[in-house]
Amino acid sequence: MTLKPLHELHQRRFGRNLGVGLLLVAFVVIIFGLTVVKVTNEDFTVPAVEELN
Known part of the structure; x- marks a missing residue:
C-alpha cells in the first residue's frame, strides 16, 4: 500500500491552522504577561470579602 502525496488543500489548511495556533x-x-504585571504591582491588593449577615 503506497501513501498518496498530500493534496494542495491539506497544505493550505495546515498553513491556516498553524497561523491560528500561533x-x-x-x-x-x-494575557499571562498582563496578569503577572498586575499581580506583581506593589499597589495590588486583594479585595476584602464582605461578610453576609
Whole structure:
C-alpha cells in the first residue's frame, strides 16, 4: 500500500491552522504577561470579602 502525496488543500489548511495556533499562543502570552504585571504591582491588593449577615 503506497501513501498518496498530500493534496494542495491539506497544505493550505495546515498553513491556516498553524497561523491560528500561533495567534492563539500569542494571545495567551499577552494575557499571562498582563496578569503577572498586575499581580506583581506593589499597589495590588486583594479585595476584602464582605461578610453576609
